[in-house]
Every structure is written in C-alpha cells, then in structure tokens.
Amino acid sequence: MARKSTTNTPKTTTKTATANNSSISKNIKTDLSIPKFEANSHMATDLFSVSSSLPRTTKTKADESIQAIEEQRQTVRVAKANIQLNRDVTQAATEYKGLEADVIKYATQTQKVETEGYKYQQAVTDTNIQIEKLSQLEERLQQEKIATDGTKKLTPHIREQWEQREQLEVSKTEALKTQVLQADQKLNEQLDKLKF
Numbered sequence: 001m002a003r004k005s006t007t008n009t010p011k012t013t014t015k016t017a018t019a020n021n022s023s024i025s026k027n028i029k030t031d032l033s034i035p036k037f038e039a040n041s042h043m044a045t046d047l048f049s050v051s052s053s054l055p056r057t058t059k060t061k062a063d064e065s066i067q068a069i070e071e072q073r074q075t076v077r078v079a080k081a082n083i084q085l086n087r088d089v090t091q092a093a094t095e096y097k098g099l100e101a102d103v104i105k106y107a108t109q110t111q112k113v114e115t116e117g118y119k120y121q122q123a124v125t126d127t128n129i130q131i132e133k134l135s136q137l138e139e140r141l142q143q144e145k146i147a148t149d150g151t152k153k154l155t156p157h158i159r160e161q162w163e164q165r166e167q168l169e170v171s172k173t174e175a176l177k178t179q180v181l182q183a184d185q186k187l188n189e190q191l192d193k194l195k196f
Contacts, residue, residue, distance in 0.1 A: 042054050
C-alpha cells in the first residue's frame, strides 16, 4: 500500500502542474498565432522501437528543411535590420523635428530682438526730434532777447524824438502866444490913436 501511494503521488503532481500550465496559457491574451506542441503525443512509448507519432523525414529532406529554415532566419535578420534602420530613421526624424523647433524658436527670438531694436531706434528718433524742437525754441528765445535788447536801445532815441517834438510844439505854442500878444498890442495902440 505504501509503494502504491509513493508511485501515485508524482503522477498526481504532474497532472496538476499540466492543468495549471494549460490554464495559464489560456488566460494569456495575444494576437500571435502560436502552433501547439503537445509533447506527450510525440513521446516514444517504447524506447526500443519506432513508437513515436512524429512523421518520418530523410536526412536529405531534413538538411533541405534546415537550409530553408536557415534562409528564412536570414530573411528575418534582414527584416530586423530594416526595423532597426526604420527606428534609427524615426529617431533621426524626431531629432530633426526638434532641430526645426529650435530653429523656429531662434527665428522668433530674432524677430523679437529686431522689434525691440526698431523700438529703440524709434525712441532715439523721438528724442532727437524733441532735442531739435528744444533747440528751435532756444533760438527763438535768443531772437526774442535780441529783439528786446534792440527795442530797449531804441527807447532812448524814441524818447528823445518825442521830447524834441514836445519842445517843438511848446516852442510853436510860445511863438504863437507871442505873436498873439504882439498883435493885441498893435491893435490896442491903433485903437488908442484913433481915440485921440
């Protein structure tokens, strides 16, 4: 009884493990179609005879198949190399896009700098215009000062002219008074003579 228990235990463990592995493989979802390989169905049941269910293949046919598979593997190598090449190209393209972005940033910043330069030049021009206006005002002020100084210099002469005119008028008035008085005296003298 003990021997039967020892023999049956590994079989039970193997069946459990197989069931678990099968359950795990079924739960995995993938879009790959993997051919099934049932090892148990290909086992040789008799170790001393041709007892496996595997198909028979001659050495020549096997060599041809191995050669064909090797060529297919080389094709896969080419595909893998092209895939890696495409990845490298994609990475290079990504880096190039980054370069384009940097160029755009550089151009944008350059435009901003040029705009600020134009603003600075405009400010300098405005300042120069104000300076010229101030210079014109200062010149006009100097001209007004000169005109004022000239007017001040003319004032005494004008005063003298008016004084002379005043004196002339006074002289004329005095002379006229004198003439009137003299005429009155003569008239009175003549009247006096007529009385006698």
